Amino acid sequence: MSDSTSTAGSRAFDIDAIRADFPILKRKINGQDLVYLDNAASSQKPSQVIKSLVDYYEQTNSNVHRGVHTLSIEATDAYELARTKVAKFINASRPEEVIWTRNTSESLNLVAATWAEANVGEGDNIVITAMEHHSNIVPWQQLAFKKGAELRYLSHNDDGVIDLAGAGSVIDSRTKLVSATHMSNVLGTINPIAELAALAHEVGAVILVDAAQSVPHMPVDVQALDADFLCFSAHKMLGPTGIGVLWGRYELLDAMPPYMFGGDMILEVTYEDANWNDLPYKFEAGTPNIADAIATGAAVDYLTELGMDNVWKHEQELTAYAMEQFLSMGSVKVLGPQDPALRGGVISFIHDTIHPHDLGTALDQQGIAIRTGHHCAMPLVRSFDVVAAARASFYIYNTKSEVDALVNGISETEGYFSR
Amino acid sequence: MTGGTGGLGDMDELYEAIILDHYRSPRNTAAVEEPDIDLEVNNPFCGDEFHIQLKVEDDAVSQVGITGRGCAISQASASLLAELVKGKSASEVESAVDAVRRLLKGEEITDAEADILGDIEALGGVRKFPVRIKCALLSWVGLGDALRDHLAK
Numbered sequence: 001m002s003d004s005t006s007t008a009g010s011r012a013f014d015i016d017a018i019r020a021d022f023p024i025l026k027r028k029i030n031g032q033d034l035v036y037l038d039n040a041a042s043s044q045k046p047s048q049v050i051k052s053l054v055d056y057y058e059q060t061n062s063n064v065h066r067g068v069h070t071l072s073i074e075a076t077d078a079y080e081l082a083r084t085k086v087a088k089f090i091n092a093s094r095p096e097e098v099i100w101t102r103n104t105s106e107s108l109n110l111v112a113a114t115w116a117e118a119n120v121g122e123g124d125n126i127v128i129t130a131m132e133h134h135s136n137i138v139p140w141q142q143l144a145f146k147k148g149a150e151l152r153y154l155s156h157n158d159d160g161v162i163d164l165a166g167a168g169s170v171i172d173s174r175t176k177l178v179s180a181t182h183m184s185n186v187l188g189t190i191n192p193i194a195e196l197a198a199l200a201h202e203v204g205a206v207i208l209v210d211a212a213q214s215v216p217h218m219p220v221d222v223q224a225l226d227a228d229f230l231c232f233s234a235h236k237m238l239g240p241t242g243i244g245v246l247w248g249r250y251e252l253l254d255a256m257p258p259y260m261f262g263g264d265m266i267l268e269v270t271y272e273d274a275n276w277n278d279l280p281y282k283f284e285a286g287t288p289n290i291a292d293a294i295a296t297g298a299a300v301d302y303l304t305e306l307g308m309d310n311v312w313k314h315e316q317e318l319t320a321y322a323m324e325q326f327l328s329m330g331s332v333k334v335l336g337p338q339d340p341a342l343r344g345g346v347i348s349f350i351h352d353t354i355h356p357h358d359l360g361t362a363l364d365q366q367g368i369a370i371r372t373g374h375h376c377a378m379p380l381v382r383s384f385d386v387v388a389a390a391r392a393s394f395y396i397y398n399t400k401s402e403v404d405a406l407v408n409g410i411s412e413t414e415g416y417f418s419r
Numbered sequence: 420m421t422g423g424t425g426g427l428g429d430m431d432e433l434y435e436a437i438i439l440d441h442y443r444s445p446r447n448t449a450a451v452e453e454p455d456i457d458l459e460v461n462n463p464f465c466g467d468e469f470h471i472q473l474k475v476e477d478d479a480v481s482q483v484g485i486t487g488r489g490c491a492i493s494q495a496s497a498s499l500l501a502e503l504v505k506g507k508s509a510s511e512v513e514s515a516v517d518a519v520r521r522l523l524k525g526e527e528i529t530d531a532e533a534d535i536l537g538d539i540e541a542l543g544g545v546r547k548f549p550v551r552i553k554c555a556l557l558s559w560v561g562l563g564d565a566l567r568d569h570l571a572k
């Protein structure tokens with residue numbers, strides 16, 4: 001890998017120093033130290049990101065792309081610099097391929113409403129996996145209904161691993177789009193995106209990657225994956241809420257119709273007609289989320305300094321440690337790959353006797369935040385013949401002693417309910 | 420951590436002994452044959468679901484069966500509901516449902532209502548856990564309406 005896309009990092013991965021950057025970790029919850037294990041839902045923010053928001057509003061606040069005055073120029077430069085940082089972070093070939101959206105869901109809807117609207121017709125099919133988040137199911141279901149197209153699913157085995165051998169017969173000459181999560185937010189499975197991309201490209205289809213759970217946690221290189229579209233949310237990677245990214249290959253984005261109409265996305269407007277601005281502005285109608293884009297740049301800086309290789313290594317270690325403890329507990333069943341090497345730092349589990357909501361409340365009383373419910377993946381969770389699961393998910397600031405606290409919290413809860 | 424009965428924080432306020440008892444041994448879970456009212460309720464937020472069956476004779480509930488899956492709170496609540504509605508008329512069930520709603524929101528209930536609710540008052544502990552109110556109410560919502568609709572037939 002060239003120096004410009006290095007994922008090694010320039011700052012030591014010092015967990016105490018990292019934790020000190022996150023003001024919220026000093027909070028007490030129900031009188032206990034906060035143990036935050038709901039990172040797959042949303043991560044916490046370091047003071048560097050929070051400061052970037054405050055600095056912007058205190059020093060630079062202005063509209064972008066429309067003034068000749070100093071503040072507008074500075075705001076525009078900062079906004080575009082953040083785009084460049086994101087482009088480099090995922091190794092996009094040019095910054096214009098990075099479109100700011102509100103979140104992963106909006107990025108997916110954008111592709112459904114523009115590219116797929118124009119390219120999917122009656123009798124065509126769209127292929128997704130059976131482990132998608134609702135955000136990567138429902139837009140395609142709706143599109144398929146509307147177009148008379150078919151929505152197909154790639155299956156996975158009991159361990160949550162995609163049946164790649166079977167994928168070749170699901171993806172066929174009528175497939176226009178393959179859309180798959182890079183890492184499952186329920187099973188933790190890391191999917192073979194490059195292989196799926198090859199299968200898609202063989203039949204002339206495009207591949208979209210839901211990278212909401214991968215970009216925050218591992219090195220992601222859109223060119224190495226040979227992806228066509230890739231989506232993620234800043235709030236899951238130390239950044240603010242309300243901003244996300246759609247990356248797309250330039251030729252695809254360039255040929256797509258706009259998503260929304262209005263200011264900034266036009267080149268020229270007459271009373272009769274209008275024509276569209278160049279990329280990326282064609283897809284950024286109206287005043288964008290300037291402050292949060294800039295803060296996303298600060299989040300990318302933070303992760304880049306740590307190095308995504310190190311981030312990934314840390315989470316792999318924690319996951320392996322947690323899996324070992326979970327598997328030896330006996331009373332819980334972990335969903336997804338049992339081999340830590342095949343998964344990311346998301347561990348969904350079902351307790352023999354304690355319902356996830358009761359467990360969630362009991363852990364919260366001990367200061368431990370986990371997610372409970374269907375995880376926006378109802379069909380998947382139901383396929384395990386349960387209606388809800390508990391989920392612990394890790395990030396850079398989590399420690400082995402927090403894993404211990406979770407395991408201990410579960411056994412305290414067992415004790416409580418078996419009184 | 421607070422002491423008490425081995426409780427974790429405020430857990431004992433939510434999971435009173437009577438709640439845990441109904442959770443572990445739910446009452447009236449047998450299916451009702453040829454039910455007059457057959458109701459499926461579910462909470463899309465957590466996926467919990469219950470199946471409520473009632474037989475109505477002489478304008479009062481003569482048999483009840485509730486089965487389903489859910490957390491300790493929703494299961495105990497369903498079991499308590501089943502005990503309560505037996506022998507009650509539609510209007511009595513409706514006022515009980517109304518009293519439970521107010522109880523869970525932390526509003527006043529009268530002494531007379533407290534008498535009718537009996538053990539159900541223990542559900543009031545969810546007040547301190549607002550996200551769990553839905554669990555406690557799950558099997559109660561819709562029941563009053565269903566009874567009224569049935570009697571209007």
Ligand SMILES: Cc1ncc(COP(=O)(O)O)c(C=O)c1O
Nearest residue numbers: 103104105133135185210212233
């Ligand atoms: C895999 C996956 N896709 C999509 C989403 C949706 O992200 P957002 O809610 O930020 O749009 C999530 C977040 O929960 C996710 O985990």
